[in-house]
Amino acid sequence: MEQKERLQHAAQGRLQVALADMAHEVDTGDLSRADAWSKTLANLQIEGEILAKLPTWHWSTGTLRGFVSALLLPITLFLIQRLLGDALGG
Numbered sequence: 001m002e003q004k005e006r007l008q009h010a011a012q013g014r015l016q017v018a019l020a021d022m023a024h025e026v027d028t029g030d031l032s033r034a035d036a037w038s039k040t041l042a043n044l045q046i047e048g049e050i051l052a053k054l055p056t057w058h059w060s061t062g063t064l065r066g067f068v069s070a071l072l073l074p075i076t077l078f079l080i081q082r083l084l085g086d087a088l089g090g
Helices: 002-027 036-054 061-087
Strands: none
Touching: 002 036
8 A cells, every 4th residue: 555655656746747847848938849748748647547546455356355255155055044944944
Protein backbone atom coordinates (compact mmCIF):
# COMPACT_ATOMS: atom_id res chain seq x y z
CA MET A 1 0.00 0.00 0.00
CA GLU A 2 2.77 2.46 0.92
CA GLN A 3 4.69 1.71 -2.27
CA LYS A 4 1.63 2.39 -4.42
CA GLU A 5 1.05 5.69 -2.62
CA ARG A 6 4.72 6.62 -3.09
CA LEU A 7 4.50 5.87 -6.80
CA GLN A 8 1.27 7.85 -7.14
CA HIS A 9 2.77 10.80 -5.25
CA ALA A 10 5.84 10.78 -7.51
CA ALA A 11 3.64 10.63 -10.63
CA GLN A 12 1.57 13.54 -9.35
CA GLY A 13 4.74 15.52 -8.78
CA ARG A 14 5.91 14.86 -12.34
CA LEU A 15 2.52 15.92 -13.68
CA GLN A 16 2.56 19.16 -11.66
CA VAL A 17 6.07 20.00 -12.87
CA ALA A 18 5.14 19.24 -16.48
CA LEU A 19 1.99 21.36 -16.26
CA ALA A 20 3.91 24.26 -14.72
CA ASP A 21 6.64 24.08 -17.37
CA MET A 22 4.09 23.83 -20.15
CA ALA A 23 2.09 26.76 -18.75
CA HIS A 24 5.26 28.86 -18.61
CA GLU A 25 6.00 28.12 -22.27
CA VAL A 26 2.42 28.93 -23.28
CA ASP A 27 2.52 32.16 -21.26
CA THR A 28 5.72 33.24 -23.01
CA GLY A 29 4.26 32.36 -26.39
CA ASP A 30 6.70 29.52 -27.04
CA LEU A 31 4.61 26.80 -28.69
CA SER A 32 7.54 25.05 -30.39
CA ARG A 33 7.23 22.05 -28.05
CA ALA A 34 3.43 21.77 -28.09
CA ASP A 35 3.50 18.32 -29.72
CA ALA A 36 6.06 17.07 -27.20
CA TRP A 37 3.96 18.43 -24.32
CA SER A 38 0.89 16.68 -25.68
CA LYS A 39 2.74 13.36 -25.73
CA THR A 40 4.25 13.97 -22.30
CA LEU A 41 0.89 14.78 -20.73
CA ALA A 42 -0.72 11.74 -22.38
CA ASN A 43 2.02 9.50 -20.99
CA LEU A 44 1.71 11.00 -17.51
CA GLN A 45 -2.05 10.47 -17.63
CA ILE A 46 -1.57 6.84 -18.66
CA GLU A 47 0.95 6.39 -15.84
CA GLY A 48 -1.58 7.74 -13.34
CA GLU A 49 -4.31 5.43 -14.63
CA ILE A 50 -2.03 2.40 -14.42
CA LEU A 51 -0.97 3.26 -10.89
CA ALA A 52 -4.60 3.75 -9.85
CA LYS A 53 -5.40 0.22 -11.05
CA LEU A 54 -2.49 -1.46 -9.28
CA PRO A 55 -3.72 -3.84 -6.60
CA THR A 56 -2.70 -3.16 -3.03
CA TRP A 57 -3.08 -6.79 -1.97
CA HIS A 58 -0.24 -9.26 -2.37
CA TRP A 59 -2.56 -11.66 -4.17
CA SER A 60 -5.32 -11.31 -6.72
CA THR A 61 -8.99 -11.08 -5.79
CA GLY A 62 -9.49 -14.41 -7.58
CA THR A 63 -7.15 -16.08 -5.11
CA LEU A 64 -9.01 -14.58 -2.16
CA ARG A 65 -12.37 -15.55 -3.66
CA GLY A 66 -11.17 -19.13 -4.17
CA PHE A 67 -9.86 -19.32 -0.62
CA VAL A 68 -13.12 -18.01 0.86
CA SER A 69 -15.14 -20.39 -1.33
CA ALA A 70 -13.04 -23.32 -0.20
CA LEU A 71 -13.83 -22.42 3.41
CA LEU A 72 -17.50 -21.51 3.04
CA LEU A 73 -18.65 -24.28 0.71
CA PRO A 74 -18.12 -27.19 3.15
CA ILE A 75 -19.66 -25.20 6.01
CA THR A 76 -22.68 -24.27 3.89
CA LEU A 77 -23.18 -27.86 2.75
CA PHE A 78 -22.92 -29.09 6.34
CA LEU A 79 -25.53 -26.58 7.51
CA ILE A 80 -27.90 -27.47 4.67
CA GLN A 81 -27.49 -31.15 5.48
CA ARG A 82 -28.29 -30.47 9.14
CA LEU A 83 -31.33 -28.36 8.29
CA LEU A 84 -32.67 -30.96 5.88
CA GLY A 85 -32.02 -33.70 8.39
CA ASP A 86 -33.92 -31.83 11.10
CA ALA A 87 -36.76 -30.92 8.71
CA LEU A 88 -37.18 -34.50 7.56
CA GLY A 89 -37.12 -35.81 11.11
CA GLY A 90 -33.72 -37.46 10.88
